[in-house]
Amino acid sequence: xxxxxxxxxxxxxxxxxxxxxxxxxxxxxxxxxxxxxxxxxxxxxxxxxxxxxxxxxxxxxxxxxxxxxxxxxxxxxxxxxxxxxxxxxxxxxxxxxxxxxxxxxxxxxxxxxxxxxxxxxxxxxxxxxxxxxxxxxxxxxxxxxxxxxxxxxxxxxxxxxxxxxxxxxxxxxxxxxxxxxxxxxxxxxxxxxxxxxxxxxxxxxxxxxxxxxxxxxxxxxxxxxxxxxxxxxxxxxxxxxxxxxxxxxxxxxxxxxxxxxxxxxxxxxxxxxxxxxxxxxxxxxxxxxxxxxxxxxxxxxxxxxxxxxxxxxxxxxxxxxxxxxxxxxxxxxxxxxxxxxxxxxxxxxxxxxxxxxxxxxxxxxxxxxxxxxxxxxxxxxxxxxxxxxxxxxxxxxxxxxxxxxxxxxxxxxxxxxxxxxxxxxxxxxxxxxxxxxxxxxxxxxxxxxxxxxxxxxxxxxxxxxxxxxxxxxxxxxx
Amino acid sequence: xxxxxxxxxxxxxxxxxxxxxxxxxxxxxxxxxxxxxxxxxxxxxxxxxxxxxxxxxxxxxxxxxxxxxxxxxxxxxxxxxxxxxxxxxxxxxxxxxxxxxxxxxxxxxxxxxxxxxxxxxxxxxxxxxxxxxxxxxx
Numbered sequence: 001x002x003x004x005x006x007x008x009x010x011x012x013x014x015x016x017x018x019x020x021x022x023x024x025x026x027x028x029x030x031x032x033x034x035x036x037x038x039x040x041x042x043x044x045x046x047x048x049x050x051x052x053x054x055x056x057x058x059x060x061x062x063x064x065x066x067x068x069x070x071x072x073x074x075x076x077x078x079x080x081x082x083x084x085x086x087x088x089x090x091x092x093x094x095x096x097x098x099x100x101x102x103x104x105x106x107x108x109x110x111x112x113x114x115x116x117x118x119x120x121x122x123x124x125x126x127x128x129x130x131x132x133x134x135x136x137x138x139x140x141x142x143x144x145x146x147x148x149x150x151x152x153x154x155x156x157x158x159x160x161x162x163x164x165x166x167x168x169x170x171x172x173x174x175x176x177x178x179x180x181x182x183x184x185x186x187x188x189x190x191x192x193x194x195x196x197x198x199x200x201x202x203x204x205x206x207x208x209x210x211x212x213x214x215x216x217x218x219x220x221x222x223x224x225x226x227x228x229x230x231x232x233x234x235x236x237x238x239x240x241x242x243x244x245x246x247x248x249x250x251x252x253x254x255x256x257x258x259x260x261x262x263x264x265x266x267x268x269x270x271x272x273x274x275x276x277x278x279x280x281x282x283x284x285x286x287x288x289x290x291x292x293x294x295x296x297x298x299x300x301x302x303x304x305x306x307x308x309x310x311x312x313x314x315x316x317x318x319x320x321x322x323x324x325x326x327x328x329x330x331x332x333x334x335x336x337x338x339x340x341x342x343x344x345x346x347x348x349x350x351x352x353x354x355x356x357x358x359x360x361x362x363x364x365x366x367x368x369x370x371x372x373x374x375x376x377x378x379x380x381x382x383x384x385x386x387x388x389x390x391x392x393x394x395x396x397x398x399x400x401x402x403x404x405x406x407x408x409x410x411x412x413x414x415x416x417x418x419x420x421x422x423x424x425x426x427x428x429x430x431x432x433x434x435x436x437x438x439x440x441x442x443x444x445x446x447x448x449x450x451x452x453x454x455x456x457x458x459x460x461x462x463x464x465x466x467x468x469x470x471x472x473x474x475x476x477x478x
Numbered sequence: 479x480x481x482x483x484x485x486x487x488x489x490x491x492x493x494x495x496x497x498x499x500x501x502x503x504x505x506x507x508x509x510x511x512x513x514x515x516x517x518x519x520x521x522x523x524x525x526x527x528x529x530x531x532x533x534x535x536x537x538x539x540x541x542x543x544x545x546x547x548x549x550x551x552x553x554x555x556x557x558x559x560x561x562x563x564x565x566x567x568x569x570x571x572x573x574x575x576x577x578x579x580x581x582x583x584x585x586x587x588x589x590x591x592x593x594x595x596x597x598x599x600x601x602x603x604x605x606x607x608x609x610x611x612x613x614x615x616x
Contacts, residue, residue, distance in 0.1 A: 152584070165519050169519075
């Protein structure tokens, strides 16, 4: 073995190769690494005659097998909408694991139980009715036999309710993620749990390694193990690219096929391709979607309104049928291609301000019976999936048939809510891909026609004035 | 009251809060309209008076400190907080201070008295269709 320091050609020491002057500084490390390299090479040679070419062939073979598996077991079922039952078994095992794990944790932390289930907010409230609370406040005074009563202490009730609503009102509550009653083993969803027992980790490892089919599951498995043992702050870079690979190439496939559809000019084909591509995207997210009440599915020339929890909603709804969407602003080659093939409704940024123009455009689209139903999210923003925000009425004024659709995500498997102030789009997608799974239920509702209630303000006032004035309010007049 | 002016937030303190929390100036102070946007407060008959209780006299903005001062009235009373010497000023959530807060809800012109008109005004807000006659005051 040559221990001469003329080892500047080694790749570990580029400084030595480039800067002759600085070679002096690195001489010792260079010598050491040179020694190590030659020793290692000798060792490998004696061990198993593993040469570089054989290794390359092995890798290629493994890659081919993996590709065939992916295509046959993931893409083809995804495209045609049937399932091989692998994800279902994965789900059942996952649910059982989570339940067992929660029981384990509960035994361990018996005292500091999940009090989050008791109070869902910052303050403790008493939810008695107005009559009950005012009675309580007035209890020290004798009740008059006839007629109502007024005490100065009545203001306490209203003041307390007012301050409660300033501290925490229903609307603000809907924009934070839902607290889970039983933890779903993702450290990100439980603030208190930072370390979990080693036994649990090993048990998880044992349960999940059989699911080596489906590269998505492998990635989620590995990243979720990392989550359980460490606090999940940074994504594991080496595993995420394979997820993005599937998601990214689905998108490219979609656009390429759309360009093809332009030449054919056949809408049914473009619909088919659309649904197929969305299905692949959904499989990339490991989503299981259950559709209920399919007879109420939105038809052509109607408007579909749905609640909005995350940008993934679009993928979920389009798995079942094709919808036209309302987009603002034209950006990029991709979207220009989509415009030509698919009848989405497009608006320039300036046009969005003009309500009449918007309404007219939508009406034109709707009146054309061959066009796809428009998908609109009337809440206007992402809500955390526990309740529904007040709708913006613009979409309802168009006058077409409305098909309401409800989307509910199962929180056991991962929180789908996109808190746009907390997470950017990319980190949100990363979180989606690394949660256990995405399970959601979609209900198509039939529209019930109900009268709008009168103003709520008068309700409270009426109630209180009847308490003050008493039962015989007709006798009191000025 | 003399003590009120000294507890209002000075510019330096707003700067300090800005640096610490990263909030901008507009996020540290609030206007009346912001409170009125809360739907549950809007349907409360005493909603306007509650909002006015936050704002110091004649001002249209409330800063964070003033906001906390008002909210501090609503902390539950802890019984072991009985102060031995009367020289120490009472905490904001003492019984007396709570009653003072409630008194000020009625006393609109801040003259430390509740006049008959002020009382009628409260009931006006509460009534829907017509002014009521208040039998027990006659």
